[in-house]
Amino acid sequence: MPQVRVNVRTLANVKAARKEKRNGRDVVIVPSATLPDDIVMNGIKYPADEIAKSFKGLERTPAPLGHPTINGKFVSASDPEGLNLGYVGAWNENVRREKGRVLIDKVIDVEVANRTEGGKAVLEAVNAGTPIHTSTGLLCTLEAVNGAKDHKHIARNIHWDHDAILLNDTGAATPEQGVGMLVNKTSGEVEEIEVINSAVQEAERDIDWAMDSLARALEKRQRAGLLDKLKAVILEGLGISERSPSTNKKEDDMSVSDEQFKSLSDEVKTLSEGMGKIGETIANAVTTALKPVLDQQAEMVANAKAKDDAEHAELVGKVVKANLLDEATAKATPLNTLRALAPKTEPGKAAPLNSAFKGTGSDKPAFTPPKGE
Template identity: 60%
Template sequence: MSKTVRVNVRTAVNSAAIRRERRDGRDVLVVPSATLPDGVVMNGIRYPAEEIAKSFASLDRTPAPLGHPTMNGSFVSASAPEGMVRGFVGAWNENVRQEGGRVLLDKVIDVEFAKQLEGGKAVLNAIEKSEPVHTSTGLLCNLETCNGDQQDGAKSVARNIEFDHDAILLGEDGAATPDQGVGMLVNKAVDQDGKEIEVINSAYDEVDRELDWAADQAARAAERLARAPATERIKSAILEALGFPAREQPLNKGEAEMADEKQLEELSVKVNTLSETVEGLVKGLPDLIGNAVKPLTDNLAEIQNTQKAKDEAEKAVLVNKVVKGGLLSEDDAKATPLNTLRALAPKAEPGKAAALNGAFGGTQSGDEFADYDLNKVIDGEAK
């Protein structure tokens, strides 16, 4: 004979394993967790490996509510509308697998969604502060009574396990009292048919996981302490190499600092080499720039010389023309700018020349050029 019960199994999370990811343009937190080791016995109930193997995949893509959702004093399914409204904080379970004799899974928390809810913000704050985080798996199963005394103390065997969710717990012992791991405030649940069923609260103490977390935190702290003196010395070496005053060294020099002496010396050599390289580049920069632009300047000079030769040849022609036309003397013509000579040249054409004074005896009568102003011609104003 068997009966259906609701079981909540609490476990601890290794906070150091929580990581941040970017998915589809959104920030998420991934919380690795675990539940139900093969063959574990809790509260007199044995969970056989074969029963877990048949059912653990049902945890995939289930909600990860904040606490087990309740309604009217009874547990309800986290996937039911009432459960979603009461417990969902933007978190769900995925990557469910069975490894090393236990069920492993990841909780994914959508950061932007969680920030919109008080419960979600509480979860994010706890993770940010590295506070203890527990999870609790809500499942349904049939209890089959054991025949005779069992060596492991089991009185019942869980059959037909059906996982509903794996919740996130904060500021509570989850489904357990501090001494027994049993007996939460809520002690009844409602199945999918609305029928009240018995609730069994269990806690699996993963001592190894807690020790791993403690050892990891202690190792990180020791590493930071050992690295601190050497870090300051490295900073000082870099500042000194760049020409800034070095920082004062700590008065206390421990064994960790002495152990890093060789590493610091190697870094100092690299910094000095880098400084020398930069100095060499700065000194050679003018030559590099000069060599790079020399072809351009040479080409420009060639163009300028060619144009100057053309202008001189043109001016010689124009000087000869205005002198022959009687507009200017040879010395004045040579001293006249090229643009002015260009303006005078058309006036030196046959039939348009004018004598500078009566001594030249032009071919035309004086009355014809009575209003002719040579100064305007020279200034480029004559038409």
């Protein structure tokens, strides 16, 4: 069976592009898709089982700008010369197969892309939302089929080489251009292989993406319920009401009377005054929302103080009774110090005010005559 190179063109979903940070570097990720199950292009059928066996081979392959060519002939995007010609800091990842189609993410390193004019053009197209085509370069063998109405061959042994980014590149994009030649260097010998250019009909894919986008929009709308309520409260606080715009475009309805103009002017004035107080309004709203929390915190602080005051009064009584401190000094003593003195107020543990004093039952100290007298 002969081996051929096929370039399959599809359209990237630029509207779903997103930005991320990876290893401290800025990247742009653009979803794309290729090769639906059992599609027939240029008389060749690509069976679902052949795609299922091989599609993972597209993971971490280059995403060059256009299909690299040398002397007018295609080369592998992984070939050193191919990389030099087409690399703009982009590669393919997150390759998966969903709903009978191979889906791919194009990851573009912003810093690397900005080093070349081609890479800058890709970033500009993504940022502008300009339609961007992609083209999958693959190798396969063709198995002849007899009696089929819509195809003459079946693609077998699919090998995925790359998925290129196309900007104003139609050289390998349309079925009308049909055939080119590939320089195959994988065997160490230069070999020319037939190239077939095909394009996937995009209407079905666009419908799939539209349905996915709708599903995501509905999910976001459900999650946005709380935000909508908050928005309504703020607008109400500002004296603004959301109104549905009129769809009546008749000329008679477009005229504005003096009364209507005055009413509109009054509304604008009211809106301006409300906008002037927006800071105060929002501050009041935040204060109202936080009041229960602040009240609870104040109550906790008050309860803690009352508890400390009661403990302080109790300890003052104990240290005064134990003759450790006089009442005035005890009341002025911090709670932590009174807690440290508390163990000495227990019976039998209190220290006398003057440890050198020994009582005799009278106000005068006992007389002890000198020895020898």
